Amino acid sequence: MDLKNWTIFSLLEPEFVAKIKMACVFGNLGNEALIVTKDDEVLALGSNAAGCLGLGNLNSTLVPLRVDALCGKQIAGFAYGSGPHVLAYTEDGDLYTWGHNGYCELGNGSSNQCWVPSLVQSMLTGKVVVEVACGSHHSLALTDDGEVYAWGQNNCGQVGSGMSANQSLPRRVNSVLSARRCITIACGQTSSIAVTDTGEVYGWGYNGNGQLGLGNNVNQLNPCRVGALAGVVVTRVACGYAHTLALTDVGALYAWGANSYGQLGTGTKTNANAPVLVASNVGRVVDVAATHLAHISAAMTQSFRVYMWGQCRGQSVSSPVATPFSSLHDVFACFASPSVMWQPVQVEQQVCERVADSMRQAFDDQSTSDLTIMVQDRSIHVHKAVLKIRCLHFRSMFQEHWQEDNQSVIQIDQFSHTVYRAFLQYLYTDEVNLSPESALELLVLASAYCETQLKHRCEQIIRQGITVENAAMLYATAIEYQAKELEEFCFKFFLNHMTAIIQSEGFSSLDEQTVKDFIRKAAKCGAFKS
Numbered sequence: 001m002d003l004k005n006w007t008i009f010s011l012l013e014p015e016f017v018a019k020i021k022m023a024c025v026f027g028n029l030g031n032e033a034l035i036v037t038k039d040d041e042v043l044a045l046g047s048n049a050a051g052c053l054g055l056g057n058l059n060s061t062l063v064p065l066r067v068d069a070l071c072g073k074q075i076a077g078f079a080y081g082s083g084p085h086v087l088a089y090t091e092d093g094d095l096y097t098w099g100h101n102g103y104c105e106l107g108n109g110s111s112n113q114c115w116v117p118s119l120v121q122s123m124l125t126g127k128v129v130v131e132v133a134c135g136s137h138h139s140l141a142l143t144d145d146g147e148v149y150a151w152g153q154n155n156c157g158q159v160g161s162g163m164s165a166n167q168s169l170p171r172r173v174n175s176v177l178s179a180r181r182c183i184t185i186a187c188g189q190t191s192s193i194a195v196t197d198t199g200e201v202y203g204w205g206y207n208g209n210g211q212l213g214l215g216n217n218v219n220q221l222n223p224c225r226v227g228a229l230a231g232v233v234v235t236r237v238a239c240g241y242a243h244t245l246a247l248t249d250v251g252a253l254y255a256w257g258a259n260s261y262g263q264l265g266t267g268t269k270t271n272a273n274a275p276v277l278v279a280s281n282v283g284r285v286v287d288v289a290a291t292h293l294a295h296i297s298a299a300m301t302q303s304f305r306v307y308m309w310g311q312c313r314g315q316s317v318s319s320p321v322a323t324p325f326s327s328l329h330d331v332f333a334c335f336a337s338p339s340v341m342w343q344p345v346q347v348e349q350q351v352c353e354r355v356a357d358s359m360r361q362a363f364d365d366q367s368t369s370d371l372t373i374m375v376q377d378r379s380i381h382v383h384k385a386v387l388k389i390r391c392l393h394f395r396s397m398f399q400e401h402w403q404e405d406n407q408s409v410i411q412i413d414q415f416s417h418t419v420y421r422a423f424l425q426y427l428y429t430d431e432v433n434l435s436p437e438s439a440l441e442l443l444v445l446a447s448a449y450c451e452t453q454l455k456h457r458c459e460q461i462i463r464q465g466i467t468v469e470n471a472a473m474l475y476a477t478a479i480e481y482q483a484k485e486l487e488e489f490c491f492k493f494f495l496n497h498m499t500a501i502i503q504s505e506g507f508s509s510l511d512e513q514t515v516k517d518f519i520r521k522a523a524k525c526g527a528f529k530s
Contacts, residue, residue, distance in 0.1 A: 008030070024078040031047045043065060044061075044067050045062060052086055052098065055067060077344055079139070082293055087132040097120055098116060098117045105137045106152075135187035156206035160204040181197045195236070200225055203220065211244050213274055215273055232250075240257070240258075241294060242295075250284070253277070282320055294332075296309075296336045304326065306330070359386070370384055415444075419438055439461040439462050471504075472504060
């Protein structure tokens with residue numbers, strides 16, 4: 001996926017983005033982010049509510065700043081609450097927490113905010129944390145030996161301690177889980193879910209919307225097994241604000257809990273307090289996603305098709321809808337409210353060049369080209385197949401009757417080398433890099449070759465690039481190429497800045513007839529009335 005899909009990353013330079021290994025976007029408005037680079041630096045940017053960026057202060061920042069306490073620690077993953085508070089665990093299984101702590105969600109024995117990441121110890125000392133999860137104001141950690149630890153707000157039993165008092169230090173969730181090995185965990189706003197190595201699902205905490213899947217709406221102070229899933233093996237769970245998704249080892253997807261936005265994907269908006277089989281018509285599901293800060297659900301099928309449903313940018317979608325996305329993260333970047341990550345993005349290493357990069361390098365490469373286009377006695381090396389795929393003009397030209405063996409060189413006389421080269425480069429890169437003056441000639445070429453998208457791009461360059469100095473020349477060129485809309489645009493700009501333009505060098509170089517025609521037209525528009 002492209003990190004630029006997340007607004008908070010839109011100002012990052014490409015060179016910096018290339019160094020990113022992992023990133024996490026969080027916060028009630030999706031305006032905070034943590035970044036881990038390939039050289040093990042940790043940086044943060046955003047509004048920094050409750051000191052959640054870990055910078056030691058409450059200052060916001062548009063540029064990434066180092067989180068010194070985490071640099072060099074080999075951070076493996078993050079989780080966040082809505083305070084917000086943040087959890088980070090390392091490759092060695094150490095756990096760090098910081099941010100909001102009004103409900104003891106940092107697990108440091110106090111309820112004081114912490115603006116710098118601090119190591120969590122107590123009962124986790126000597127334990128290896130392999131997964132973390134956060135609800136609104138409570139936290140879970142899973143260790144490599146399958147134990148679940150919880151702490152923080154516990155008004156609904158979400159800590160699973162058998163009581164309803166907040167818990168300031170991590171303690172193991174015992175009861176029925178003490179004899180079971182867990183493989184994954186998840187949190188809703190005020191509920192908790194764990195899956196065992198035998199595929200059983202257990203839930204505890206708030207259950208007012210049926211998000212624990214127990215067949216009732218009673219809060220649970222201790223883990224309870226989701227009995228309706230007996231006989232199926234669950235391998236993965238994901239929790240939304242008040243709903244739960246469970247994926248089985250055969251690719252079946254179950255959902256339960258709140259459904260006011262259609263987030264269960266059942267085709268209705270009726271809550272379900274027990275698991276319901278959903279998305280059975282999309283094929284085998286291989287991954288699911290949800291976040292406790294939103295009411296949206298997403299799934300990927302075996303054929304790499306991504307579906308979404310629930311609250312999608314304010315719309316209620318009650319059945320899975322196919323998207324053009326290739327990643328579940330794109331669903332949350334483009335349609336979640338707020339646009340936060342359901343889990344950190346692991347940025348893939350580019351082992352080989354992308355198609356776009358290869359195409360860019362192939363342009364004007366004599367070693368691979370099979371066609372040379374001569375413009376003003378200068379050669380441009382291209383590929384017939386690319387031109388046929390990208391341009392209707394060339395597709396028509398290179399029909400079977402065209403004698404390819406005898407024509408490995410084409411002569412172009414109607415356009416300048418600079419403009420024709422820019423046109424061919426556009427076919428390879430989708431980019432245009434020309435001055436407004438040259439873009440006008442390219443506009444004429446685009447019109448002749450029926451390249452509508454290129455015409456729009458040229459018009460944009462000209463409109464955005466017109467100045468007092470070049471307005472007269474653009475006006476004259478628009479007349480020469482019979483570009484009526486641009487001629488009118490330049491004329492209006494001329495009228496708005498007439499005194500300055502008339503005094504410019506560009507105006508003095510206009511031919512006499514163009515000047516006379518302009519004065520006549522300007523007079524009709526009342527430009528000379530006192």
